[in-house]
Amino acid sequence: xxxxxxxxxxxxxxxxxxxxxxxxxxxxxxxxxxxxxxxxxxxxxxxxxxxxxxxxxxxxxxxxxxxxxxxxxxxxxxxxxxxxxxxxxxxxxxxxxxxxxxxxxxxxxxxxxxxxxxxxxxxxxxxxxxxxxxxxxxxxxxxxxxxxxxxxxxxxxxxxxxxxxxxxxxxxx
Amino acid sequence: xxxxxxxxxxxxxxxxxxxxxxxxxxxxxxxxxxxxxxxxxxxxxxxxxxxxxxxxxxxxxxxxxxxxxxxxxxxxxxxxxxxxxxxxxxxxxxxxxxxxxxxxxxxxxxxxxxxxxxxxxxxxxxxxxxxxxxxxxxxxxxxxxxxxxxxxxxxxxxxxxxxxxxxxxxxxxxxxxxxxxxxxxxxxxxxxxxxxxxxxxxxxxxxxxxxxxxxxxxxxxxxxxxxxxxxxxxxxxxxxxxxxxxxxxxxxxxxxxxxxxxxxxxxxxxxxxxxxxxxxxxxxxxx
Numbered sequence: 001x002x003x004x005x006x007x008x009x010x011x012x013x014x015x016x017x018x019x020x021x022x023x024x025x026x027x028x029x030x031x032x033x034x035x036x037x038x039x040x041x042x043x044x045x046x047x048x049x050x051x052x053x054x055x056x057x058x059x060x061x062x063x064x065x066x067x068x069x070x071x072x073x074x075x076x077x078x079x080x081x082x083x084x085x086x087x088x089x090x091x092x093x094x095x096x097x098x099x100x101x102x103x104x105x106x107x108x109x110x111x112x113x114x115x116x117x118x119x120x121x122x123x124x125x126x127x128x129x130x131x132x133x134x135x136x137x138x139x140x141x142x143x144x145x146x147x148x149x150x151x152x153x154x155x156x157x158x159x160x161x162x163x164x165x166x167x168x169x170x171x172x173x
Numbered sequence: 174x175x176x177x178x179x180x181x182x183x184x185x186x187x188x189x190x191x192x193x194x195x196x197x198x199x200x201x202x203x204x205x206x207x208x209x210x211x212x213x214x215x216x217x218x219x220x221x222x223x224x225x226x227x228x229x230x231x232x233x234x235x236x237x238x239x240x241x242x243x244x245x246x247x248x249x250x251x252x253x254x255x256x257x258x259x260x261x262x263x264x265x266x267x268x269x270x271x272x273x274x275x276x277x278x279x280x281x282x283x284x285x286x287x288x289x290x291x292x293x294x295x296x297x298x299x300x301x302x303x304x305x306x307x308x309x310x311x312x313x314x315x316x317x318x319x320x321x322x323x324x325x326x327x328x329x330x331x332x333x334x335x336x337x338x339x340x341x342x343x344x345x346x347x348x349x350x351x352x353x354x355x356x357x358x359x360x361x362x363x364x365x366x367x368x369x370x371x372x373x374x375x376x377x378x379x380x381x382x383x384x385x386x387x388x389x390x391x392x393x394x395x396x397x398x399x400x401x402x403x404x405x406x407x408x409x410x411x412x413x414x415x416x417x418x419x420x421x422x423x424x425x426x427x428x429x430x431x432x433x434x435x436x437x438x439x440x441x442x443x444x445x446x447x448x449x450x451x452x453x454x455x456x457x458x459x460x
Contacts, residue, residue: 022227029430034297075201086190135299
């Protein structure tokens with residue numbers, strides 16, 4: 001049972017990365033929008049709550065490296081993904097409680113909608129803030145950057161919740 | 174000593190995270206401008222093939238636009254054909270044969286255009302680039318200019334055997350020598366990182382006449398682009414207090430999110446010009 005779950009997780013991980021690099025980025029380009037929707041982070045954010053924090057850190061490193069390789073962004077995504085790999089543990093402690101260790105994955109069902117949105121939203125906010133600050137290393141256009149960070153965070157949070165709802169429903173069926 | 178080990182053991186997760194972050198921050202800031210990233214060339218041959226495969230699929234969705242652009246370009250080229258000109262007797266002597274290259278007696282062809290397919294493209298970052306399916310085996314070299322049918326698009330920064338990375342002009346590090354079509358004053362065009370269809374020309378001389386809608390083209394001082402190639406049109410302009418120049422907001426002519434095919438500009442004299450410039454600088458520094 002556990003083995004089949006791992007296989008399913010690995011399969012979905014590949015699907016998310018492929019969807020990010022080969023479809024979502026291309027669709028956003030065709031639409032001519034400046035939105036960045038980083039759905040490749042979903043497997044990292046939905047790892048079971050009690051996953052070893054070193055495993056999470058190295059998984060975030062691998063995810064960042066793969067996306068950097070395709071974007072030729074030389075470390076940009078790796079740095080931002082590592083931040084989530086590191087902070088996820090602490091955000092989950094706030095959200096799920098210190099004493100509560102669970103084998104379950106963070107989801108609306110486990111955490112409740114407000115806490116889950118807070119968890120996902122915080123992670124994406126940290127991710128996009130790092131991404132924007134690294135890319136545009138000055139505070140001249142702070143307002144423009146803040147707007148971009150908020151816009152990307154809200155859009156990706158909504159998309160993530162939508163995707164997770166759809167995948168959970170199709171898996172149950 | 175024991176306390177240090179105890180402290181490190183306690184904080185090893187944080188230490189590991191900080192080490193990894195520092196390693197990648199160093200890599201990021203070192204290779205930020207792509208120029209010398211050797212490993213990018215190696216990665217490019219792998220990701221290039223994947224991008225090319227998926228680009229051939231996504232091409233089907235943009236066929237209509239590509240066709241429209243081809244028709245427009247055909248019209249432009251047909252208008253340049255010899256038979257669309259009135260052949261008065263004094264010009265007939267230059268018709269040595271039918272090819273364009275020898276139509277102009279004593280003229281040397283300086284620019285050769287090589288067509289290339291765009292396999293990957295970004296527009297939502299501060300430093301954007303695109304990848305083309307042409308590399309060193311097809312004669313592409315670093316520092317070549319790239320244009321589309323609508324105007325200038327970027328500069329080649331990395332090449333592998335069959336693919337090249339192009340630093341798009343939607344990049345805050347790229348500066349292009351530019352001028353207004355109806356003026357001789359020259360300034361630099363640069364993208365300001367805000368929207369993907371606008372750029373800025375700072376310090377444009379105040380004695381030049383500027384109107385909204387004026388065309389901005391490449392100047393003759395850029396060795397990467399063909400002189401007088403379109404960059405965009407003036408959207409608005411301002412004069413900063415106590416300054417003797419304009420700041421022009423430029424509406425870019427190239428729609429970067431529609432980039433499917435581009436032309437790489439091979440300037441036959443580029444190496445010669447660059448060598449001369451480097452020699453001159455070297456000589457100047459020695460003095």
